[in-house]
Amino acid sequence: MTVRARAVLGYGLLVGIGLAAPFLVYPVFAMNVLCLALFASAFNLLLGYAGLLSFGHAAFLGAAAYAAGYVTREWGLPTEAGLLAGVAVGAGLGLGFGALAIRRSGIYFAMITLGFAQLVYFLAIEIPWTGGEDGFQGIPRGKLLGVLNLDRPLVMYYFVYAIFLAAFWLIQRTIASPFGHVLRAIRENEPRALSLGYEVSRYKLTAFVLSAALSGLAGALRAFVNQFAALPDLYWHTSGNVVLMTLLGGMGTVTGPSVGALLVGVLENYLAGLGSWVTVITGTVFVLCVLSFRRGIVGEVRALVKRSF
Amino acid sequence: MVPDDLLLETRDLTKDFGGFLAVKHVDLRVRRGAIHALIGPNGAGKTTVFNLLTRFLSPTSGSIWFEGRDITRARPAQVARQGVVRSFQISAVFPSLTALENIRVALQRARGGTFRFWRSDRVLEGLDGRALSLLADVGLEDQRDVAAVELPYGQKRALELATTLALEPSLLLLDEPTQGMGHEDVGRVAELIRRAAAGRTVLMVEHNLPVVAGLCDTITVLQRGSILAEGSYAEVSRDPRVLEAYIGAQA
Structure with a gap:
C-alpha cells in the first residue's frame, strides 16, 4: 500500500467513525471528546512540531470558554461570534504569553507558561461575572446562521464535528506547509536554522499563537456543548491532561492526539463510577505508556507499519 | 592595504568570559576574495572569534564591520541574511x-x-x-x-557545505571543515572548498596545516586570544614566534 493510500484509508476510517458516533454513544460525550481531540491536536502542533512544551494551555481553553459564554449570554451575540471571540481571546493570550515565554526554553519555558495560566485561573476566581466556583452557566447554544437549532443534539453534534474537521485539516496543512518545514528545521537544530538566517523566535511565536488560537476554538466550542464554562477548564490539571493525551496518542503524529483524547475521554467517562480511582488509572496508563511505548499509540502503529511494508 | 578591499574587519575585538579574556584586542582584516585561515593552538579563541563574527556571542568591547557596515549589534539571523554564513565545528544538519x-x-x-x-x-x-x-x-x-x-560523517559535512552554499553567501565561515575526517575525505572537502571559494570570500578555522598551506592565501595565527602573526603560509611558517608557540606547543 502506498503512503497515500494508507493515509486515505486512515482518514476515511476516522471520518466514518465520526459520522456514526452520535448513534453509537451519547452525543454530548462524543462532542466533548471532539473538543478535547481538537485541543490536543492544537497542543501537539506546538509540542510535536515546534518542540515547545507548554504547561499553560488550560488558559487558552478556559479563557476562550468564558469569552464565548460572555458574548453570547450577556451581549446576545450569535454562536458564530462566540466562537470567534474564543479564537480571538486564545490568540491574544497566546501572543502575550508567547512573546515572553519563547525567550526561554525547556523547563523554564514550561514554568513561564504555567505561571501565566495560574494567573488567569486566579483572575477567573476573582472577577465577579465568571460566577466563581459555580462557573459561568446558562450559555445558549443558539441557532447556526440563525436557522439551524443547535439545541437539537444531532444538529449540534454535526456542527461540532464539521468545525473539528476544518480545524484538523488546518493543523495538518500547517504541519505540511512551507512554514511547517521551517518549524521542523528549528526543532531539529536551532543554531543551524539561526545561522541560515531564520529569525527563530518569530516562527516559534507564530506556532504558539496558532496553537493558542486553535485551543481557544476548542474551548469556545466546548462551552456551547456543555452550556457552561467552569474553573477546572483553567486549572493546571487541564494543562497536564493535554500533555497526557498527546503523549498517549503519539506526539508529532497527526492523528495521535485525537486517539489520546478519545482514550482519556473513555477512561474518564466510563470509569467515572470509580471516583478518584480514575486519576490513579490514567496515571498508571500514562506511566506504562512512557515506559513501554514512548512513541504513543499512533507512533508505535506507524513504526510497526513502516517495518512490515 | 586599501581599506576598500576589506570585506570583514574587526576593531579591537574583545570577549571577556567573567574574567577570562578569550579574545583580546583582535584586529582581523579579511580581504575580499581571499581564502583566509585562522589557526592557533587549542584554546586560542578561534571558535570564540567565529561566534562573535556570526553574533552567536556578543563582544565585551570592540566592533565588527562587514561591507563597511557596523554589524556589532545585529542579530544572528540578520548577519546571515547579509551574507555571512557559517558552518559548525560539529556537523550541523537537520x-x-x-x-x-x-x-x-x-x-x-x-x-x-x-x-x-x-x-x-x-x-x-x-x-x-x-x-x-x-x-x-x-x-x-x-x-x-x-x-x-x-549519512556517513564525510557526507554530512558535504551536505552541510552544500546547505551553506545554497544561501550564496558572500562570506563563508568554516569552523574546522576537515575535523574528524579520514585522509580521503579531507582531500575531497578541500577540493569542495576550493571550488566554493570561487567568487566569494572564505574565512576558515583549520587545524590541518597541509590543507591550510594548499588552500589559503592569508593566515592569521591566534594565541591566547591575541593575534600573534599574520601573512602568507610561507611567511607565517618561518616566523620564530609562531614556530615556538604553535609548532612548539604541538611537539
Whole structure:
C-alpha cells in the first residue's frame, strides 16, 4: 500500500467513525471528546512540531470558554461570534504569553507558561461575572446562521464535528506547509536554522499563537456543548491532561492526539463510577505508556507499519 | 592595504568570559576574495572569534564591520541574511530531514513565504531543481532521499557545505571543515572548498596545516586570544614566534 493510500484509508476510517458516533454513544460525550481531540491536536502542533512544551494551555481553553459564554449570554451575540471571540481571546493570550515565554526554553519555558495560566485561573476566581466556583452557566447554544437549532443534539453534534474537521485539516496543512518545514528545521537544530538566517523566535511565536488560537476554538466550542464554562477548564490539571493525551496518542503524529483524547475521554467517562480511582488509572496508563511505548499509540502503529511494508 | 578591499574587519575585538579574556584586542582584516585561515593552538579563541563574527556571542568591547557596515549589534539571523554564513565545528544538519529537504530549508529562506502555514508544501517542489544541482556539486545526488542522520560523517559535512552554499553567501565561515575526517575525505572537502571559494570570500578555522598551506592565501595565527602573526603560509611558517608557540606547543 502506498503512503497515500494508507493515509486515505486512515482518514476515511476516522471520518466514518465520526459520522456514526452520535448513534453509537451519547452525543454530548462524543462532542466533548471532539473538543478535547481538537485541543490536543492544537497542543501537539506546538509540542510535536515546534518542540515547545507548554504547561499553560488550560488558559487558552478556559479563557476562550468564558469569552464565548460572555458574548453570547450577556451581549446576545450569535454562536458564530462566540466562537470567534474564543479564537480571538486564545490568540491574544497566546501572543502575550508567547512573546515572553519563547525567550526561554525547556523547563523554564514550561514554568513561564504555567505561571501565566495560574494567573488567569486566579483572575477567573476573582472577577465577579465568571460566577466563581459555580462557573459561568446558562450559555445558549443558539441557532447556526440563525436557522439551524443547535439545541437539537444531532444538529449540534454535526456542527461540532464539521468545525473539528476544518480545524484538523488546518493543523495538518500547517504541519505540511512551507512554514511547517521551517518549524521542523528549528526543532531539529536551532543554531543551524539561526545561522541560515531564520529569525527563530518569530516562527516559534507564530506556532504558539496558532496553537493558542486553535485551543481557544476548542474551548469556545466546548462551552456551547456543555452550556457552561467552569474553573477546572483553567486549572493546571487541564494543562497536564493535554500533555497526557498527546503523549498517549503519539506526539508529532497527526492523528495521535485525537486517539489520546478519545482514550482519556473513555477512561474518564466510563470509569467515572470509580471516583478518584480514575486519576490513579490514567496515571498508571500514562506511566506504562512512557515506559513501554514512548512513541504513543499512533507512533508505535506507524513504526510497526513502516517495518512490515 | 586599501581599506576598500576589506570585506570583514574587526576593531579591537574583545570577549571577556567573567574574567577570562578569550579574545583580546583582535584586529582581523579579511580581504575580499581571499581564502583566509585562522589557526592557533587549542584554546586560542578561534571558535570564540567565529561566534562573535556570526553574533552567536556578543563582544565585551570592540566592533565588527562587514561591507563597511557596523554589524556589532545585529542579530544572528540578520548577519546571515547579509551574507555571512557559517558552518559548525560539529556537523550541523537537520537529522531527520532528507538531504534534499536539508538544502530546501536554506533555499526556502531566500524564496520567502516561510510563514505561510496555509499553503501546501508542493510550492517547495519548485526548489528541487536547484537543490539537486547543489547536491550534485558535492557528490550527494544519489543520497537525495536519505535522512541526514543516516549519512556517513564525510557526507554530512558535504551536505552541510552544500546547505551553506545554497544561501550564496558572500562570506563563508568554516569552523574546522576537515575535523574528524579520514585522509580521503579531507582531500575531497578541500577540493569542495576550493571550488566554493570561487567568487566569494572564505574565512576558515583549520587545524590541518597541509590543507591550510594548499588552500589559503592569508593566515592569521591566534594565541591566547591575541593575534600573534599574520601573512602568507610561507611567511607565517618561518616566523620564530609562531614556530615556538604553535609548532612548539604541538611537539
